[in-house]
Amino acid sequence: MKAILIDDEKPALQHLERLLARDGRLQITGKYTSGKMGLQHLQQEKADIVFLDIGMPEMNGLEAAEHIMGVDRSIRIVYITAYTDYAIDAFELNAVDYLLKPVTAQRLNKTLERLVGREEPAEEASVSPAAEDNPYIRSFKRLEFMDQNDPGRKTQWRTSKAQEVFALMLHYHGQWILKDMIVDLVWPDFQPEKAVTNLHTTVYHIRKLLKTWGMDVVVEFSQERYRLVLGKVALDVEQFVRGWLGGPVESEQEWERREAVLALYRGDYLGEHPYDWAETKRKELRAKYLQMALRSAEYELGSQRPQQALTRLTALQEVDPYSEDICRLVLRSYADLGDFLGFRNHYENYKTLLQSELGIHPGSIMDNWVQKVF
Incomplete structure (x- = not known):
């Protein structure tokens, strides 16, 4: 298995290289002091594993990881960090493992056992029974995932910002959204560097949640932009729009079909979330609902x-x-x-x-x- 090392601290880079060379299970094909240099390597030569420092200037490890996934989503990342344990949870969500500095041979051995001893554990986790049952997403009234086999299952958003970022990506799903646009909408009062760090951490939380639910949904990153790509996932809003009819009801059978569509509207689009960017669509969907429901009421009066x-x-x-x-x-x-x-x-x-x-x-x-x- 091929690996590259990225750390802006040369002594730490050399120390890790020595430990890996002494172990002998990985082939080191490159070591770099910046994320950009590491990305250039990956664009030209395939690697299986990237050992990636989090605290680097210019492009930190979280941002570099997004670019790495854009190059090859099969690459597995091991974060290296000087952060204490309380911060680790924010970084391990999209990683195979993490190593605290200074890296020890004993701790590195555990990571290598995970990487080499159990091939592709992350791929096994991506296939779950829930994926076959096609969970669906509701956006009327509140944003939540629904499990057809367990209707009482709750969507455990890590933070309200994770919920908002996902809602924003879902709002524009299939379309690329500039990273700066997301930051400006979700963290308008934060300093740019802190806001971007929060965004990357939040995206990791979202990806973890999607995997937990077995959602056929991918968060893609490329050229400083994000987009949400949906597979076999039903959306109540899309079902409503596809089934919407604004004209008079002509028959009892048509009235019944419309009832199924109207039942999708449990409340305003993202009505429980005060997202200003959703207001235009919220008003449009409300108008469609009112028009269609009025036509049904007219039919009921006429019958x-x-x-x-x-x-x-x-x-x-x-x-x-x-x-x-x-x-x-x-x-x-x-x-x-x-x-x-x-x-x-x-x-x-x-x-x-x-x-x-x-x-x-x-x-x-x-x-x-x-x-x-x-």
Whole structure:
């Protein structure tokens, strides 16, 4: 197995080289004092393992690891760090192992046993029963993974920032997003170097979570950009958009099919997460939901099911309390039920809401129609 060593401290580099040469199980094909020089080697010659120092100037080990994965995702990384144990968890997520400086022969032997004695352990871990069952991702109301075999399983995001970074990548999935754009949106108040370090650590947390869930999802990195590539993973938002129909309902069978689509909308897109970058899509999906649900309510009224329509429309008013279209159909439902007290109370409450919240009155067409009913 071929290995290269990357560490900006020459004494540490030479020490590790001596230990590996004395052991003899790996062939050292290059040693470098910067991440950029190591990357140039990997672009020209294949290596199986990279021993990578974390604390390097210009390009630290976390950033270098992203570039290495862009060159060859099969390369296994062993981090070398002077950080104490409390910080290790942030770095080992995407690594085969880590070594604390100064590296000892005994500790290095354990790493080599892991690398050479058990070939490709990471590849075995990537195949899991959950992958065959195709977990899916929900973004309506809140972002979460769902396991069809265990509906009660919870998505354990390491941090709220990990959840937001994944949400952002999912929002643009298939499209490359500049690293600087992610940093600016998620860590706007951080110093650039600290924000980038946080981003790399967060991406490791995300990749670890995806592997734990057996998600057929890959976080790719290239040319200072990230993108999310989805395999066999269902998204509730995409299912909703594909199934959306905005026109009138023509039959009972069509009404039933639409019900399945409307049921996907559990709440606004990422509604529990205050992400400003999601607001435009949030409004677009809400408008689609309201239009489609209104068409279903009209069909229910037309097929003599006013109580069913009223139940639906009351829920819709929670989403858009100022909508004149919703109010009109609510009033029609009350009229079809013969509940004219409910009709009058609802309209008076609606007028009061518009006046107190928006300082306006209902449109003249609707007001004239209400007067005719009375």
